Amino acid sequence: MVMLPNVSQLIADKGETKIPSSAQSQVADTIQSHWGHKIGNTRQVVVVFNNGDKKITSSQQAAIDRTIDDFNSDKKDFDIKKVTSPNQNSITKKQLISKDKTTELVQLDVGKRDSVDKMNKDITKAAKTDGVKTYVTGSDILNDDFRIVTEQGLKKTELITVVFILIVLIIVFRSLIVPFISLLSVGVSYLVSQSIVMNLVDQFNFPISNFTQIFMVVVLFGIGTDYNILLFNEFKNQLSQGKDKVEATIAARKTAGRTILYSGTSLLIGFSALGLAKFSIYRSAVGVAVGVAVLLLVLLTLNPFFMSTLGQRIFWPSKSLKGESKSRTWTFLAKHSVAHPIIALLIALVATVPFVLNYNNQLDYDNVVELNSGISAKKGFEVVQDHFSKGTAEPTTIYIKSDHKLDNEKDLKEIDRITKQVQQEKGIDSVNTVTQPGGVPLKQLYLSDQLNTLTGNVNTMQKGLKKVSKGMKSSDFNTTPLSDIGTSTQSIASQLMAIQQSYQAAGTSATPAQMVGQLNQQLTAAGQGLNGIQQSALTSAVTQVAAQQQQTASGMQSSLEGVASDTKNIGTNAKLLQTELEQMQTKLMAAGNGIDTVNDGLGQTNQYLKGLQKSAASDTFYIPNNVLKSQTFKTSTDTYMSSDKKAVKMIVVLKTDPSTETSMNRAANLQQVVKDNLKGTDMKDATVAVGGQTSNLNDTKNIATSDFLRTAIIMIVGITLALMLISHSLLQPVYVMVMLLLTYFTSLGLTELISGKVLNQDTLTWNTPFFTFIMLIALGVDYSIFLIMQYRNNPDHTLFPSQRIVQAAGIIGSVVISAVVILGGTFAALMPSGVMTLIQVAVGVILGLVILVIAIPIVFPALIKLTYEPFHMPWSKSSKTNSGDQTRTARSSK
Secondary structure, rough: OOOOOOHHHHHHHHHHOOOOOHHHHHHHHHHOOOOOOOOOOOOEEEEEEEEOOOOOOOOHHHHHHHHHHHHHHHHHHHHHEEEEEOOOOOHHHHEOOOOOHHHHHHEEOOOOOHHHHHHHHHHHHHHHOOEEEEEEOOHHHHHHHHHHHHHHHHHHHHHHHHHHHHHHHHHHHHHHHHHHHHHHHHHHHHHHHHHHHHHHHHHHHHOOOOHHHHHHHHHEEEEHHHHHHHHHHHHHHHHHOOOHHHHHHHHHHHHHHHHHHHHHHHHHHHHHHHHHOHHHHHHHHHHHHHHHHHHHHHHHHHHHHHHHHHHHHHHOOOOOOOOOOOOOHHHHHHOOOOOOOOHHHHHHHHHHHHHHHHHHOOOEEHHHHHOOOOHHHHHHHHHHHOOOOOOOOEEEEEEOOOOOOOOHHHHHHHHHHHHHHHHHHOEEEOOOOOOOOOOOOOOHHHHHHHHHHHHHHHHHHHHHHHHHHHHHOOOOOHHHHHHHHHHHHHHHHHHHHHHHHHHHHHHOOHHHHHHHHHHHHHHHHHOOOOOOOHHHHHHHHHHHHHHHHHHHHHHHHHHHHHHHHHHHHHHHHHHHHHHHHHHHHHHHHHHHHHHHHHHHHHHHHHHHHHHHHHHHHHHOOOHHHHHHHHHHHHHHHHHOOOOOOOOOOOEEEEEOOOOHHHHHHHHHHHHHHHHHOOOOOOOOOOOEEEHHHHHHHHHHHHHHHHHHHHHHHHHHHHHHHHHHHOOOHHHHHHHHHHHHHHHHHHHHHHHHHHHHOOOOOOEEOHHHHHHHHHHHHHHHHHHHHHHHHHHHHHOOOOOOOHHHHHHHHHHHHHHHHHHHHHHHHHHOOHHHHHOHHHHHHHHHHHHHHHHHHHHHHHHHHHHHHHHHHHHHHOOOOOHOOOOOHHHHHHHOOO
8 A cells, every 4th residue: 555656647647548549539639749830649529609599699799708708818837729700800719609609619739748637627617608518528638537437436436335235245144254265365455456556557658558556356356255255264164174273274274275276267367368459448458467466376375364364253243153054946956957958058149149140249439428417527518419410529531641732732732632522522511621611612612613703803804905906997097188278378378478578578678778769858948947956856766766677677578587487387397197097097007906906816715714613623713823822721731731731630510429430430431432542643642640539439449349359369378278177068168168258249239238228328338348348258157167076076986967967057056146136246246436437347247247147057057967967977987087078077077
C-alpha cells in the first residue's frame, strides 16, 4: 500500500484505448498534431447553448455573445488556442446555429496543459450563461467521464462484494471467523497484486485500462472465495477424521491445495495468454493473471497459518465438523444423464441452440451508451444530435498530406473535384474544405460564374461597337459648303483687288499732300481778311487734316491688300480641306466595316462561351492569382491547410450517428474514394488518412474483432493443454471446451435479449463479448477442474466411470453451487456501476454460470458414459492396459 502510486492518475494517463500507429485514425492524429497554426496536438471541445424547443431570444443571444467574448479574452487562462463561434462570419453562422434557432455551438481547440477533468470543470464553469442551458462535450470529455464513472462503479462494487461475500460465508460455514479470514486473505491478495500491477504500469508501461481494476476485484474476490470454501471444507473434513490441526492443515492443503493449484494454473494460463494480444484493452486483462498468481501464494500460505493456529476454533461458534453434504441436484442430474446420455445431450442442445442462433453479433462501439443520462457531457452530445445533423458533434476529418505545397490553382482544382466526389457519397450531409469553407461551392471561383460575367461584358462590348460602327458609317461629310467657301473667297479677293485698283485710279490727279497744298493756297486767297494769327491757325489745321488723310489712305491701301491676300489663302485651304475630308470619309467607311467584322467574331465567341457556360465544363474550379493571395482566401487556407501548406483537410458531417456500423463503413470507404481520385494527379503519392471518432471506432472494431479471434484461440489452446495435463486425457478437455463455448454463445444470446427488453439497449457493447468470454471460459474451467479432480480422486476403482462421475458430481456439486452463488453475487455487484459494459458482462457471466451449474452435471456425465463406459470393465485387467485416450482416462481415474 505504501508503494502504491496514484491509481486514478495512472488510468487517466495510460488507460486510454491504444490503437496501432499504422491505423488510419492514428495516422490522421499524427498529421493533426503537426498541423501548426497553434492548434496541433489539441483537444476539440464543443460548448452547447440551448433554449429547449424555443428559439434563442435577443437577450439570450446577447448573454451568449458575452460568454464567447469572455472565452476570446481569457484564452490563456483556459489554454484555448482557437475559438470558432457563430458570430464570426456567415459560414460559421450557418454551421453552428441549428435550423430551428434553438441551439448554438462554440468550438474550442484547447491545449493539453491541464488534465481533461480539470479542463472540463474550468470550461463548464466559464460557459454558464444566464437564460440558457449550457453543456460542454467532446470525445475526450466523454471518455474521461467514462473513466470517472468506472472508478465510482469500482468503489460500489468493492463495498457490495465484501458485504455479500461476508453474508454468504457466514451462511455456508455458520461461523464468524472463517468469513473474515477468507476476506482477509483475498483482500491481501488484491492489495498486493494491485500494487504490483500499478507499479508495473508506472515504471514499465504494463497494459492497463478502465476495466483492469474492476475485473481484478470480481475475479480475485470471486474465485478466491471459491478456493477458500474448497480449502476450509477439506480442512473441516480432515478434522472430522480425528486428525489434529497441523495434520489436518497439511492434508487439506495437499488435497484441496492440489485442486486449487490446478484450477488456478488454468486461470493463470488463460489470463496470461491475454498478454499476447495486440489490442491494449484486451492486454489490460493480463493484470488479472498477476492477481491470480498472488492469490495462489497467499491462499496456500496465509490460510494454512490460521488453520494450523486456530484449528477447530476457526469455525466458531459452530461446533459441528460435518463436511459439506452431497448435492442432491447434481446427483439427480448426473444419475439421469448417465442413464439416458443421448437424451440428456439432446435436451442440452435444444435448450441452448435457439439462443445461440438468436445472437446476431451486432455490437455498439459508442462509448456514450456507457454513461447514464445524468452526465452533462452526454446530455450535451444528445442535444447536438437532436438539433443538428447526427454527425455534427463528432465529424469525420479526411487529411491529404503531400510532399509539396498545395496552395496553387492546379492542386486546389483537384481538391475541389475530390470534395465534390466525397459529397456525392451516400450518407454525407456536408463537406467543408479550403475551396468550400461553407460546405457549398463558392460561385465566384467557378468557370460558370466567371463565364457569366465574361459573356455579359462581351454583350455590352458588342452593343458599343455596333453604335460606333453605325456612327462611322453615317458620318457623311458635305464638302459642298467648303467648295462654295473657296469660290466665294476667291471672288471676294478679286473684288478687293478691283476696289484697290479703282481707288488708285480715282486718286491719280493729286496726292493727298498736293491736295493739301492746293487747299492751303485757296484758303490763303480766301483769308486775306484774316489777321496773321488766324491764318496761321487755319493753315496748321488744314495741314493736320491732310496728314491724317494721307495716313488713312495709306492704311486702307495696306489693309485691302492684306484682306485680299488672306481671303485668297482661305479659299485655297478650304479646297484642300474638302479633299482631305473626302479621303477621311472613305477611311471611316472602311473602319466601320472592320468593326462589323470584329463584332461578328465577338458574337460567335460569345455564343461559344454561352454554350460552354451551359456545359459540364463550366462547373470547373478556377481561382485567379489575385484571389489566391487575398486576405479573404487566407482565412480559408489557415483553417483547412496546415501551416506549411502541404496538408489539407476535409471536415465531413455524416447524416447518421457517427458511432453506428453504417457510419464506420462509410468513413472507411472515404479513404479509398479519395485515394482513387488522386490517381493521375500531382498528389498521387499523398498520404490519405481519415480521422475523427467514427474512424477511431472503425479502427477499434477492426482490431478488436481480429484480435479477439486470435486471443480466443490462444486462450483456448493454452487452457486445453493445461486440462490435458491435469486430467491425463485427450477427450475430457475437448468436452469441457465445447461445453464452455456452447455456454458462452447461449449466454450472449440471452444477454442480448434481456438487454433489449430490460436495459433498452438492443445491442451489446463491443467489450461485452470479450470480457464475458474470458470470464466464462476461465471460471467454467475452474468448476470443471473441481469435478475432474473429484472424479480422479475417487478411491473406489471397481466402479464404472459413469458411477464414479455421478459420485463426484454429488460430492463437488455443493461446493460448485456455493461458488457460483458467490461469484454470481460478485458480478451482480457490477450492475450498480451504471456502466453498460459492466452491466452486460455481469448479466452474461451470471447467466453463463447458471447454465454451467445445470450443464456440467448433464453434459459431462453423458459424454463420459458414451465414450468411456464401453471400454471399461471394473474387474478386468484390460482397464489398465487399454490403448488410446480411454486407457489414459482409466489410469487418470485411479
